[in-house]
Amino acid sequence: MQRATKIVATLGPASSTQDVLNRMLAAGVDVVRLNFSHGAAADHEERARLVRDAARSLGREVAIMADLQGPKIRIGKLANGKVTLKTGQRFILDADCELGNEERVGLDYKELPRDVAPGDVLLLDDGLIRLGVESVLGNEITTRVEVGGALSNNKGINRLGGGLTAPALTAKDMD
Numbered sequence: 653m654q655r656a657t658k659i660v661a662t663l664g665p666a667s668s669t670q671d672v673l674n675r676m677l678a679a680g681v682d683v684v685r686l687n688f689s690h691g692a693a694a695d696h697e698e699r700a701r702l703v704r705d706a707a708r709s710l711g712r713e714v715a716i717m718a719d720l721q722g723p724k725i726r727i728g729k730l731a732n733g734k735v736t737l738k739t740g741q742r743f744i745l746d747a748d749c750e751l752g753n754e755e756r757v758g759l760d761y762k763e764l765p766r767d768v769a770p771g772d773v774l775l776l777d778d779g780l781i782r783l784g785v786e787s788v789l790g791n792e793i794t795t796r797v798e799v800g801g802a803l804s805n806n807k808g809i810n811r812l813g814g815g816l817t818a819p820a821l822t823a824k825d826m827d
Contacts (some may be wrong), residue, residue, distance in 0.1 A: 728758030747791035
């Protein structure tokens with residue numbers, strides 16, 4: 653009887669040798685995940701070849717999962733490298749801002765002001781900071797800090813509930 657549960661292991665620099673792969677597969681790994689957020693296409697092709705060689709040598713079928721990076725929407729750079737946002741303060745996300753400060757920061761995704769509306773919630777730095785959208789005017793999103801904290805350069809932005817129009821596949825993903 654074939655088991656329904658699969659064991660997935662992420663392949664990285666420390667596990668990308670034939671010996672380590674053989675031991676992983678012999679231990680029961682069914683799916684090898686390649687993290688396409690890091691490394692070049694040639695690196696992933698080589699890792700996939702190593703997986704296929706290891707599976708063949710053990711007489712096993714092993715799936716390869718390609719975990720694509722997808723779009724990452726980020727804030728820009730801050731003049732001092734970081735700021736501390738305080739709960740209740742106003743903070744502006746400005747698509748035209750080059751260098752941010754305690755009051756505003758730039759965006760790498762210039763369409764974000766067209767993707768959000770008053771009442772939306774934006775999560776920064778993997779959800780550690782929470783901003784409530786109060787208004788959108790031109791390229792500026794005025795927010796109120798709901799959950800504050802330290803914010804540093806290039807942290808990610810997500811809208812609670814999703815729905816941003818950034819393309820699902822980036823040029824890097826297509827390569």
